[in-house]
Amino acid sequence: MANKASEQRNRVQTALERVRHQIGLVLGAAAGAREMAEAELSRLMLEQEIVRIGMNHADAEQQTEWARHPAAHEVFASLGGVRNAFYTDWSTGPNALRELVAANAPGPAGRPPGEWLGRVGTNPGVTGPGLWRVGSATAAGRDISRTFDVAVPLLDESHLAITSAPKTRPVVDGIVQNLLMRVLSAFEPGAVKVHLWDVGQLTAILPDLYPLSRTSALSLYDPTRLEDLLDELAGHIRRIHATGMQAGHTSLRELRKATGQRVEPYRIAVLYGNGETLEPERARDLKRVASGALAAGICLILVDVPTAVSASIETLSLLDERRAVSSMTGSDLVVDLDPALPSGQVIRAAGRIAEALIAKQGGPRAFADLLPTELGQENSARELRASVGFYEGESVEVVIGDASPHALIGGPSGSGKTNFLYALLGSLAARYTPDELALYLLDFKEGVSFAGLAPGRKDASWLPHAKLVGVNVNTDREFGLALLRFLADELRRRSAAAKEHEVTNLADLREQDPGGHWPRIVAVIDEFQYLFAGRDQVTAQATQLLEDIARRGRSQGIHLVLASQDVAGIEAFWGKPAVFEQCTLRIAMPKARRVLAETNNAAVSAPKWHAVINHDSGVAHGNMLAHVPDSSSRNVFVNLQHQLWELYSGRFPRPRLFDGAHSPVLEQFPAYTELKPGSKPRALLGQSIDVTEAACGVELPRAPGRNVAVLGGATAEALSIMDSAARSLARQFEVGEVEFVLSCAIDACAPAVLELTERLRAEGHVATLADDLPATLTSVAESMSTSDVATKVLLLYGVDAALPALETKAVGQPKSGLDHLRTVLKQGPGHGVHAIGWWRSIARLKDTLGFGGTDDIGAWAALDVQGNELSPFAAGLVVHWSPRPGRALFFDRTTHSAPEVIIPFQRPDPDPAGGTP
Known part of the structure; x- marks a missing residue:
């Protein structure tokens, strides 16, 4: 028994010794690994510090401290090898960068000012340069072969934030002015608009650009009203976004490429701050604007505005009066800034751009300028477009379609409402054939505004697109009701056809039923408030029909254009806003009230012969001011009508003319002339007040x-x-x-x-x-x-x-x-x-x-x-x-x-x- 116990004790001791040995080996390995890791970390920290400070930028004391490090020799050797390899490979780098900038910053965007300053640009503004020069940089030392151009992206690409150094405000002004002149000189006049705001200046913002202030190319803002600028920019962003979304595009750049047209000008907003954080509300507004601005073709240049923006933005931070660092090149390279352009040359160049813009805008435009070069070439399947006026030489269009199905036009007597209607009708008729567009025209006031569009005693011509012309119907509200019934019947007919072909809109119906006759219908009712003048069945039925057509007409290509001197007193619509909500297209003539949104007073200050066009239910950001040329004077519209009448001669019937001021003549009435002996005699008593030229009779x-x-x-x-x-x-x-x-x-x-x-x-x-x-x-x-x-x-x-x-x-x-x-x-x-x-x-x-x-x-x-x-x-x-x-x-x-x-x-x-x- 004793021997057996001794044997067990020896085995346990042996096992314990073996465990102690293994633990010793593990602890020794761990200590060695830790020592190696600490050495590697120390080496990496040294390498990081040397890279951060730069081998050539460290002072003698720093160099001595680095040399004491155990891994100094290894690190310097490694970094030296990397640097030598880099500069060996970098031999072609500067030249590649120069070529890159030259390709992306052509002409005024990157060339020396002597080649472009003072010349008016020709780029129409569909696309623009991607980079804009601000200076140059050298990779290492002062070797000219290693110098390359430094440029920053603007416009569609990126915003720019500039941070000044002490006593560098003139330098900053020079940088901003250089960039603006490059941009303004690269595009044709009117393609770029500049907005300037300075928290510390009332009028002395880039004074060399002041010749542009007499045009729309340059706008200044009150230093205490930053919200005015931000609201305006936000309005542009919302309007452009809506326009792009309607066309299926996510940015203005995509829309320009798709249409091949500028559509909207570029906008550069320069905000000069003072280094202090903006008020919280303004800062939030600025962030919102910045996030959507680039997609809308709006670029921000922020000077000493420390607000962070959630959008693509490049930075330029000044070191002194000549040098800066840029996010485009990194903090290791110093940018030598281009000197400011000579003041006198900038003033003269700005003056020439302003003169060219004024010349381009020209004087008052004529009705003929609204018309296309070729008549009847447009397709109305998706929408109707019509040029109705001009703003600074550029055409202003009205769009009637699914997005803006119905229009509300308002203006007091003498404000030009009838003239605008003729401009709209003429522009539409010139662009679309009568197969594409059918017009139903009704004038409730005591006048004959539309009478000339139907054949008369003095002029046998008519507007081929017109299917119905009603004048002097101020006492015949039943005729307006008859028109609404006709439109409601046509709406039901089109809806039934759409259901049969399993489609939901006019464009798809026309595609599925090419043999059908499905023009877009535009019903113009001038002084439409007369429809609701009484508390009777006419008012009740007209209200119901008008609301139904306004809601459902858009998808079937039936559009209402409602015009009135005053829409404030239409009692029939109190509490029933359905019609006005559907009238997203609002046109306000000078001094018109309550046509646009309640807080939008743009029409109050609009000059004569102008109109405020708004596709956004009258909200202020949708305002477009348009000069409407004379379209209703003698022989102005008539010339177009004769041309169209001859072009479509014999193809389309004469319109139905209803003139409430004249009684029909029995001998000339179709229902009378078609009478002949028959089995059912019918006594004719009078003319029916209906869209069709029908008679009321009694069968006997x-x-x-x-x-x-x-x-x-x-x-x-x-x-x-x-x-x-x-x-x-x-x-x-x-x-x-x-x-x-x-x-x-x-x-x-x-x-x-x-x-x-x-x-x-x-x-x-x-x-x-x-x-x-x-x-x-x-x-x-x-x-x-x-x-x-x-x-x-x-x-x-x-x-x-x-x-x-x-x-x-x-x-x-x-x-x-x-x-x-x-x-x-x-x-x-x-x-x-x-x-x-x-x-x-x-x-x-x-x-x-x-x-x-x-x-x-x-x-x-x-x-x-x-x-x-x-x-x-x-x-x-x-x-x-x-x-x-x-x-x-x-x-x-x-x-x-x-x-x-x-x-x-x-x-x-x-x-x-x-x-x-």
């Missing part, structure tokens, strides 16, 4: 109740309705098929009745002028008992005046003339006998009908009769009608759900010689 079949009453004391209108009814019926019967019986109880109307009688006889019809109405009615009533009764039309003028005679019973007669009249009204239509009578009051008509009700009067036309008197004759409907001259309210119980307003035809005057015209 052999059916009960087919009699017509003319109601009211307006003699001229009553005679007209009676006349047109008789003459239209006469055209629908062969000679001998109809007999007209005329009776007049009003002496003043006797000549007119006699004239109509003679006219009917001249056409070969039997026309009897009854002197004894009771006897005539007795004869007609008795004749209806026979089976063979010819069609008779009784034309009874002034029935109310004949009532005393009709009520009198002849001796020995059981019935009076009134009894026979009631029999004729009740039974006559079934036998082909129809009465067309004129009663001058509703009460007299009721007396005539007696207790038999109103069913025997199947249709009526009311003149100067109040609407509340007409309800018994309109199937109990509440009739909204306020009489007005030259208009009648028409209702046919067999076809109408509600009465409609008509325009009686113009009754021909008798010939002075006694005949008929």
Whole structure:
């Protein structure tokens, strides 16, 4: 047992010794590794310090300290080898950099000033240099072969931050002025705009550039109002971003490349600070502007503005009056700054650029300058574009499409609103064919602004794009309602087609249905507020239709242009902003109010012959001021119209002209000229107030109740309705098929009745002028008992005046003339006998009908009769009608759900010689 225990103890001790040995080996290795690591770290720290300070820049004391380091020899040898290898490889470096700058900074961007200063640039501004020279640098020593140009990116590429050193403000001004003159001299006048703000200066900011201040190329800002500059820049960024996004681009540079046009000028904003941090709110605004500026073609040059920006930015930090370090070259290379350009030469060069810009802008532009070189070459599938004016020589366009579907135009009387509308219509018509654009034009004011666009007595031409022209409709709100109904019907038709082809917008519909006729429709309604002038059904229906078209019209290519002198008092839209919200395109004439956004007062100070164009719902950042040339004077628009009329001759029909100041002429009306003998005679009473040139008439079949009453004391209108009814019926019967019986109880109307009688006889019809109405009615009533009764039309003028005679019973007669009249009204239509009578009051008509009700009067036309008197004759409907001259309210119980307003035809005057015209 003892031996066994001793053996176990020996084995344990042996194992412990082995463990101690292994631990010793591990600890020794760790100590060695740590020592090696510490040595390597020390060597790396020495190398880092030498690189940071520079082998050639260390003083003697520093050099001695480095030499004491155990790894000094190894580090100096290594760095020396690297430096020698670098300079061996760098032999071509300066030349490569010079070539790089020359390629990216051509002309004024990088060349010596003697080659360009004082010359006006020609680059249109679609693209620009990528680099702009500020000085030079040498790689090592003063070897000229190792000197290269130093340039900084600007414009689309990067912002620039300059930090001054003590007493270097003149040097900084020189750097900034050199850069600005290089940029301004590289592009054509107007392609670059400079904005200057200095926290410490009111007017003495780069005074050599002051010749440019009389143009838009240079703008100065109040030192206490940095927010004005930042707000303006933010507005440009939002507007350009919206424009680019609509076109599918993320930056102005992409948009320029895609269109091949400058679209917007470059902008350079120079902000001079004083080294102090900006107020927190201004600093936040500056950061926001800087983050989106480059994509909008806006470059910031920040001088002693310590605010950090989250955008691409290069730095230039001055060491003294001649030298600086730049982020473009790194802190190890010192930049020798270019000297400031000679003051006198800069002033003269700036003056020449200003003169060239003024010359380019020219004087007032003409209407012809709005028009393209070739007519009808544009496609409207995606949108409509039209040049409507000029700003500093550059065209200002209006865009109507999905993004800005409807327009609101406002301006007081005499502000140029009509002139602007002609500029817009002319520019659109010149760019698009009538297959691409259809115009519906309505003018509610008492004038004929659009009348010349339809054929007239003096000028037979018309604007081929016009489908409808309505003028003098200030009292015919129903015509505006008719236009909205037409547009709503067209919207439904297009929506159905889009659904059938499984598309959602006009562009896709035209692509899927190339054989269809889908032009963009622009409906211009001048003084549109008249549509909502009353608290009645017209206002209610117009409001509903207008809101629906405004919401859904954009996708189907139906656009509204609403113009008004004042949009403040449209009560129908209080609490219903749908229409105005959809009118993202706002045009404000001088002194216009409440057209743009509430806080946007740009139009108040706009000069005459100008307009503020805004595609952003009137928000201030969307303002574009445009000079609108004379477009409405004599022969200005007409010349274009004649040119277009001849170009599209015979291809497009004449527009429908509705002139509320003139009554239609029956003989010239299509519904009358197309009449011919047929089985369903129809008496025409007047013109329908509708988009189509239609007539309102009453069919007179052999059916009960087919009699017509003319109601009211307006003699001229009553005679007209009676006349047109008789003459239209006469055209629908062969000679001998109809007999007209005329009776007049009003002496003043006797000549007119006699004239109509003679006219009917001249056409070969039997026309009897009854002197004894009771006897005539007795004869007609008795004749209806026979089976063979010819069609008779009784034309009874002034029935109310004949009532005393009709009520009198002849001796020995059981019935009076009134009894026979009631029999004729009740039974006559079934036998082909129809009465067309004129009663001058509703009460007299009721007396005539007696207790038999109103069913025997199947249709009526009311003149100067109040609407509340007409309800018994309109199937109990509440009739909204306020009489007005030259208009009648028409209702046919067999076809109408509600009465409609008509325009009686113009009754021909008798010939002075006694005949008929």
